Amino acid sequence: MKYQAKRKAIILLEDGTIFYGKAVGNKEGSAVGEVCFNTGMTGYQEIFTDPSYFGQLMVTTNAHIGNYGTNEEENESDKAKIAGLICKNFSYTHSRPAADRSLEDFLEESNIFAISDVDTRALVTYIRENGAMNAIISTDVENIDELKKELAKVPDMNGLELASKVSTKEPYFYGNEDATYKIAALDVGIKTNILRNLAQRDAYIKVFPYDATYEEMKEWNPDGYFLSNGPGDPQPLESAINVTKTIIEKDHPLFGICLGHQIIAIANGIKTYKMHHGHRGINHPVKNLLTGKGEITSQNHGFSVDKEQTEAHPDVEVTHICLNDGTVGGLAMKSKNTFSVQYHPEASPGPHDASYLFDEFIDRIKSVKA
Template sequence: MKYTKRKKALILLADGTIFHGKSIGKEGSAFGEVCFNTGTTGYQEIFTDPSYYGQLMVTTNAHIGNYGTLDEESESDAIKISGLICKNFSFNYSRAAADKSLETFLSDNNLMAISDVDTRALVSHIRDHGAMNAVISTEVDNIEGLKKQLSDVPSMEGLELASKVSTKEPYFYGDENATYKISALDIGMKTNILRNLAKRDAYIKVFPYNSSFEDMEAFKPDGYFLSNGPGDPEPLSEAIALTKEIIKRDLPLFGICLGHQVIALANGISTYKMHHGHRGINHPVQNLVTTKGEITSQNHGFSINREETESHPDIEITHMHLNDDTVMGIKMKSKNCFSVQYHPEASPGPNDSIYLFDQFIENLKKN
């Protein structure tokens, strides 16, 4: 147990609302869009998910850090959130398999975090007023200065962030002697996506966010994949152009999350910023093809336009969110292309939707 005195800290929202807490280790300020995740486990996977780049994460579970961290459970090479906001922070951990405490993990990644926050009140405020920019800071006596700095932080709407998290150079994942070859566009790739493809006898070459069709075609893949990722999908002009070329040639294509939105944009369907998004591991989705329900892992602040999707002559809606009727999955009627808004690879989350990777492999066989 840590008995050293911890500094006072605060959260200042763009609308001027202030919540108070205490710092965990690092002092200073961190800026980003404040959002919340309702998952009860999986904090390490959440913090290292590239889709959260540029966001201040509020964890609704009351206890964070109680089972420590394990290097192999990270979804990328480092923490991607801008800062952590929680209720009760555990400096000690009880999982025998863990290799370090969450405090050490945060310190190693130089992450700003605060605890002892009324997270129920904060989440209620976000639900009522929407996700917005915010700052977490130990500069509790510099409110006006923080407000000025916060006003300069760009809105997530219109913000291109894939370039901030994408690989700089192509790399390979899996067994080079595998049956299938897949060219994957990294616009914020989670590692567990690659694990799921590799365990289905695929060898993957992962490409940077701005790769051309010619770059990815040179690998002579059996199919193409578009990853999850952060930010607004509309500025991703290169990824959209690439996707149009893949679709035009009727090559097997699968997209997840941001990749799903890019596929929609490539088909002329617009996207929009949601009020506060979907982030958690218990989101109910219905597969409209099988009529079965799925409990899903989700992390997105943008969605595709439902009316435009329904009226598109070559698009079929395959999955819907049962809470708010947002589009969760689509497939093209005339092309070998499908996508989902949520995370079938989970990490964290349930595995109800893991079959989608099998579906993609089946599509490769048809090519």
């Protein structure tokens, strides 16, 4: 990009606080959503294309964004799903041989508005102290009152159903149709690398829309069921919760990740709640209470499962704990073939410490199928 004076932009938080920046690409525009931050030092493309971030303005804590461009094979969905991007230094050029386009072009193709030159350390500190909240980013810096009116129209993430915005509209297949195992996956915001991990373990996956019925999924005669990650509050997902209750009742092998984990908890009468500012990064420590081992994990969630209710449940045990704050990292049912984790064992981006969970799911399927 040839040098030109950057267009001024602002971040207006719902409590009236303002941070300043410049529009990426010198574009005019605005974007609204819940402002949150990710502490990952790499993997911005996977983060931006993760459907779990739908409806959120992403603040990247790494100082340099865009320096290695993007590669279509590394998308976690069909396009960027974030509501907007907030960063410190935006790189218009990239030096990665494997890149097929710049991040600027990638965001433009997904119609994502981005601002840079922001004091992201100050902004992240503010979010950590005051909590995640709705915000608007805009180049309309002279009309604060109008921006406040627009921001006031944005619904709160608490109670907001977003899975329908990112789920597939029609069922589709992934993997080798001659694979040994068949898995029915309920898509409430599924990432591609989850499907890739299952397919690598000799599974053929049929992905169903978020509102698919148990009968529709069962008709395919799967060996196991999977509940995906996704955006928004799990409480409004009544259809998915009811499907999960039936799967548990029938005692089919069931594995849930992130939003899927929360749905399994609700199906067991355990409450979920909105966190102060959530967990979003690729180096979150988790302890596996069954093995005593620690894991470094990739996490992305703004809601969590109530720990006291989980521990008090007669048929549910806490299997993993997030060591930063003691929240529930995983659970399993004692009398049913059901387990789940709050974090992302498929990584993308992140470490592979937790990939064994996919093996455990296949082992559970084997034990039933044998």
